[in-house]
Amino acid sequence: MTAIAASYHDRVNVLQGMMPKDASPFDRPEWYALLAERKPPLLAMASDGERKAALALTRANGRLEPLNHWYSFTWRQLAPAGTQGDRLLASLARDLRAHSHRVTLSPVPDEDGSATRLEAAFRAAGWSVHREQCDYNHVLPVRGRSFAEYWAERPGRMRTTLKRKAKKVDVELLTHFDDAAWAAYEEIYAQSWKPAEDTPEILRAFAEAEGAAGRIRLAVARHEGRAVAAQFWTVENGVAYIHKLAHLEETKSLSAGTTLSAALFEHVIDTDKVALVDFGTGNDRYKADWMEEVRPRFLIDCLDPRQIKAWPALAKRFVTRLAPAPAES
Secondary structure (H helix, E strand, O other), X not given: OOOOEEEEEOOHHHHOOXXXXXXXXXXXXXXXXXXXXXXOEEEEEEEOOOOEEEEEEEEEOOEEEEOOOOOOOOOOOEOOOOHHHHHHHHHHHHHHHHOOOEEEEEEEOOOOOHHHHHHHHHHHOOOEEEEEEEEEEEEEEOOOOOHHHHHXXXXXXXXXXXXXXXXXXXXXXXXXXXXXXXXXXXXXXXXXXXXXXXXXXXHHHHHHHHHHOOOEEEEEEEEOOEEEEEEEEEEEOOEEEEEEEEEOHHHXXXXXXXXXXXXXXXXHHHHOOOOEEEEEEOOOOOHHHHOOEEEEEEEEEEEOOOOHHHHHHHHHHHHHHHXXXXXXX
C-alpha cells in the first residue's frame, strides 16, 4: 500500500486543482485567498503521490477551526471520493493530533456525505468525535419547473402581494458587478433592520470577482427613483446562491423585497436554468415560503483523548451526555 505523506502550508495556491465537480463558491482557492488576508491559514494536506486531500484550517479559540467566514454557507474537505479519499482523510486526521488537541469543524453539509466522511476519518484516527446539527439550509429543487409553474405553487398571500405591489417599484437586474448598484446595496443594508457587518470588504471583493466571472446576479428595486431594496445572488454549476438581501424598513409597505426576489427567482429559473436555489444558512420563517426543503448543517467537534489539554472538554462532554433530558411541558 502506498505510503501517505502529510504536509502543511500557509499559501492557498496549494489548493489549485482540488475543487470538487460540484464546487460551491466556498470551495474555491480564490475564496480561501480572501479569508487568508485576514486569518493566518493552515492548509493541511495528505498525498499518496497520485491523489491529494486537504483541509483548509486556521488556529482560533485554542484549537484548529475551518478557514471560513460567517458569509460561508458551508465548509467541507477537499478530497477525492471513494475509499482512497477516505484513507487520505483518516491519515490526515491522524497527523493533526501533533498539531492540536482539538479540531472543530462547521458548518459541514452531509447531502454529499461530507459530515459522515469527516466524522469517520477522525474516529478512525483515534479522536473522540461529537457531531451535532448547528444550522439549517433552506433550498428549492427546481425539478424542471418554469418560474410560472413554481410561482403558482407559492402561498396565496405571496402571489397576491406581488400582483398588488409589483408595479410600485422598478427592478434593475444586473449580471455584472456595478459600483452604483453595490453602493445602493450597502446604503440600504446600513439603514435596514439587519446588524452591522464586520469585514464588509470581503463581500465586496467576492462580489467583484463573481462579477468578473459572469456569475453575479445583482438586483436593486427603486421607488420613485430611490433605491429601497437590494439583493446579491450568484449562479454556479446549476445552483443559484442567495447571499444577501436587504430592504428599507420604512418602505416595508411597498413589499419591494418580494418583488425583487420574484424577479431573481424568475431569472435564475427561466434564464439561467438552475436545478437548485440555495438560501444559505439560517432558519428564518420567511424562507419556508420560497423554499421547499431543509437540509442540516453540522458541527463536528474532535478531541484527542491522548492529550491532557483535551481532558476538561472530554469530561464536560461526558457530563452533558449523562444529564437527563428536559421534561416536556
